[in-house]
Structures are given as C-alpha cells and as structure tokens.
Amino acid sequence: MNLITISRGSYSRGKEIAEKVARKLGYECIARDVLIETSHQFNIPEFKLVRAIHDAPSLIERFGHDREKYLAYFEAAFLRRMQNGNVVYHGLAGHFFLKQIHHVLKVRIIADMEERIQCEIERKDISREEALNVLEKDDDQRRKWSEYLFGIDTIDPSLYDLVIHIKNGKITTELATDIICHAAQSEQFRATPESKRNMDDLVLAAMVKAALMSMGASADVTSVDGNLKILLKGHLPPGSSAYREIERTAKSFPEVGDVQIMTAALADYT
Numbered sequence: 001m002n003l004i005t006i007s008r009g010s011y012s013r014g015k016e017i018a019e020k021v022a023r024k025l026g027y028e029c030i031a032r033d034v035l036i037e038t039s040h041q042f043n044i045p046e047f048k049l050v051r052a053i054h055d056a057p058s059l060i061e062r063f064g065h066d067r068e069k070y071l072a073y074f075e076a077a078f079l080r081r082m083q084n085g086n087v088v089y090h091g092l093a094g095h096f097f098l099k100q101i102h103h104v105l106k107v108r109i110i111a112d113m114e115e116r117i118q119c120e121i122e123r124k125d126i127s128r129e130e131a132l133n134v135l136e137k138d139d140d141q142r143r144k145w146s147e148y149l150f151g152i153d154t155i156d157p158s159l160y161d162l163v164i165h166i167k168n169g170k171i172t173t174e175l176a177t178d179i180i181c182h183a184a185q186s187e188q189f190r191a192t193p194e195s196k197r198n199m200d201d202l203v204l205a206a207m208v209k210a211a212l213m214s215m216g217a218s219a220d221v222t223s224v225d226g227n228l229k230i231l232l233k234g235h236l237p238p239g240s241s242a243y244r245e246i247e248r249t250a251k252s253f254p255e256v257g258d259v260q261i262m263t264a265a266l267a268d269y270t
Contacts, residue, residue, distance in 0.1 A: 001084060001085020001086055001103065001191045001196070002025075002027075002085055002086065002103055002104075002105065002184050002185070002189055002190065002191065003082055003085055003086075003087055003089070003098065003101070003103060003104040003105070004018075004021060004027070004087070004088045004089070004104070004105045004107065004180065004184050005088075005089050005090075005094035005095045005098060005104060005105070005106050005107065006018045006021075006088065006089070006090040006094075006107045006108075006109060006180075007090075007092075007094070007095055007106070007107065007108045007109070007154060007159075007160065008090060008108070008109045009109075009110065009111070009116070009138070009139055009142065010116065010120075010135060010138050010139075011111065011115070011116040011119040011120060011135070012109045012110055012111040012116065012166060013109065013111060013166050013173050013176075014090055014109040015031070015090055016173050017109055017164075017166075017173050017176050017177055017180070018031075018088050018089075018090035019088075020173060020174070020177040021088050021177050021180050021181055021184075022088040024177060024181050025086070025088075025181055025184065025185075026086070027086045027087055027088050028086065028087045028088070029087075029088045029089075029090070030081060030087060030088070030089050030091075031089065031090050031091040032091070033081075034074065034077055034078045034081055034089075034091070035049050035050060035074070037077050037081065038073050038074050038076075038077040038078075041073070041077055042073045042077075042210070042214070044070065044073065048066075048070065049070055049073075049074065052066065052067045052070040052071065068213070068218065069213040069214070071149070072206070072209050072210045072213045073210050073213070073214075074093075075093075075097055075206045075209075075210070076203075076206040076207050076209070076210035078093075078094070078097055079097060079098075079199075079202055079203045079206045079207075080203055080206075080207070082098065082199075083199060083200070083203050085103070085191060092142070092145070092146075093146075093149075093150070094106075095159055095160065096146070096150050096152060097202075098202075099159075100198060100202060101195055101198055101199050101202065102189075102191075102192065102194070102195035102198070103189055103190060103191035103192070103195045103196075103199075104189070105161055105162070105180070105183055105184045105189045106159065106160045106161050106162075107160060107161065107162045107163075107164065107180055108154075108155075108157070108159070108160040108162070108163045108164070109164055109166060109176070110163065110164070110165050110166070111165070111166045111167075112165075112166075112167060113132075113135070115166075115168065116135055117131045117132055117135065118131075120134055120135060142154055143155065161183070161189075162179070162180065162183060164176045164179060164180075197225065200226075200255070201222075201223040201224060201225065201226070202223070204223045204226065204228075204253065204255050204256065205221040205222050205223040205228070206221075207253065208221045208223075208228060208230070208249075208250050208253060208256070209221040211249050211250075211252075211253075212230070212246060212249060212250070215245065215246075215249060217232065217242070217246050218232070218233040218234065219231055219232045219233060219246075220233070221250075223256075225257070226255050226256055226257040227256075227257045227258040227259075227260075228250055228256055228257075228258070228259045228260065229260045229262070230246065230250060230259065230260065230261045230262070231262050231263075232246070232261065232262065232263045234263065235263050236263055238261075243261065246261060247259055247261060
C-alpha cells in the first residue's frame with residue numbers, strides 16, 4: 001500500500017511522470033480529483049476551494065475562518081483518499097500532509113527554465129519575456145503559498161526523498177519514471193503495521209477536525225491509537241453546552257477511544 005507524492009512546478013513534466021508511474025505500478029493517479037471530492041463531500045462550491053487552496057497569500061487572507069475550514073476539509077478528503085495506499089498524487093501540499101508517514105515516497109520534479117519557457121511560448125503564443133514573467137510569477141506564488149500556510153519552502157530539497165531534474169537527452173521522463181518506481185518498491189518505503197496505524201491516526205484526526213470546523217469550532221486534533229487530544233483555539237468552559245457538543249461530535253466516530261479536550265490557555269500549563 002505504498003504512496004507517492006510528486007511535487008512539481010509548471011511545465012516540469014511532473015504530471016506526465018506521475019501518470020506514467022501510476023500506469024507502471026498499477027496505482028491510482030490523482031490531483032484535482034480531491035478538490036472535486038471535497039466540494040461534493042462538504043457541499044462547497046469548487047471555485048471557492050480552488051481559490052482558498054491555490055491562491056497567493058494576499059488573496060487567501062480574505063477568507064479568514066473559511067480558509068482554515070476549507071483547508072481542513074481538503075486535508076480530510078485527501079488523507080481519506082490516500083489511506084488505502086497504491087496512489088500517486090501530484091499537486092500541492094501532498095508531501096506536507098503526509099510528512100509523518102513512513103511509507104510515502106516524496107518526489108520533487110524540476111526542469112530547466114529555458115525548457116519551461118519554450119513550453120509556455122508554444123502553449124500561449126507569447127514572447128520569451130512574457131513567458132519568463134508568467135513562470136516567475138507562478139513559481140513565486142507557489143512558494144509564498146506553502147510558506148504562508150505551512151511554513152515550508154517547496155524548493156527545499158530536504159522535504160523530499162528524491163529530487164529529479166528533467167533534462168532533454170539526459171534525464172528523460174521515462175528514466176525518471178523508472179527511478180521513482182524502483183524507489184517506491186524498495187523495502188525502505190513499504191508499509192509496516194506501525195506506519196499503517198500512524199496513517200489511520202492521521203486520517204481520524206483530520207476527519208474529526210473537519211467535523212469540528214463544520215460546527216464552527218477551531219481546533220488542532222491529534223490521535224494516538226484512536227485516542228484524541230483536541231486543542232481548542234479560544235476559551236470554552238468545561239461542562240458548557242458547546243464543550244459537550246464538541247465531545248459528542250468527536251466520539252461519534254467509531255474509531256475514537258478516549259477524548260481529551262483542552263483550550264489553548266490550559267495547554268500552556270500542561
């Protein structure tokens with residue numbers, strides 16, 4: 001039940017490589033599918049999810065609580081889709097959401113700027129200067145997005161297990177596909193009972209967080225063997241009706257064992 005995430009810039013051939021890897025391994029290949037699934041599951045217009053998840057910080061900030069809620073929904077749907085394994089995901093944030101999971105091969109695909117410029121020129125019939133400007137803006141927006149939301153720089157090689165530089169005549173998409181498939185099938189990236197439990201806990205925490213966000217409660221949720229810790233953002237007296245509703249919602253998931261609820265103020269003293 002291996003998992004592969006492929007992070008890519010525009011015109012890096014990352015989508016093509018992801019599809020080839022999935023075909024060769026017999027895995028499912030997903031990207032925008034998760035947005036559509038999230039939209040249907042949580043009854044949110046797809047364009048709002050796209051803006052909240054893909055837009056640069058200057059636009060994201062306008063969403064306020066909705067942005068946090070939409071991201072929680074996306075994370076829950078994404079992790080549920082990845083839970084059973086044998087998936088190649090190419091798109092934003094995959095490596096971030098799965099950074100705690102051992103059996104995930106995290107790949108970054110890069111390409112020479114000149115090759116990317118030529119692809120942009122051919123696609124849009126624009127000048128070299130215009131193509132360069134478009135690509136630089138796109139790269140800058142992707143970096144700002146990840147830094148703003150997750151505090152990471154997408155080009156930092158330490159985030160990935162493999163960084164592959166696509167070059168015509170040297171590292172082709174076919175060779176890149178072979179490299180990724182070989183690594184994904186190695187012992188180092190095979191799922192273990194422990195990594196499966198970690199994945200189940202990650203999914204459960206994300207699903208509970210999404211449920212709490214839908215009822216207006218902002219919280220960080222962690223799970224260890226199904227036992228939850230819920231850190232509420234803001235003060236909420238224990239025993240209040242809202243507190244009891246949060247506890248009831250968390251315990252409505254059959255996988256949940258014990259539930260510990262704390263507020264940020266209380267957590268500072270524990």
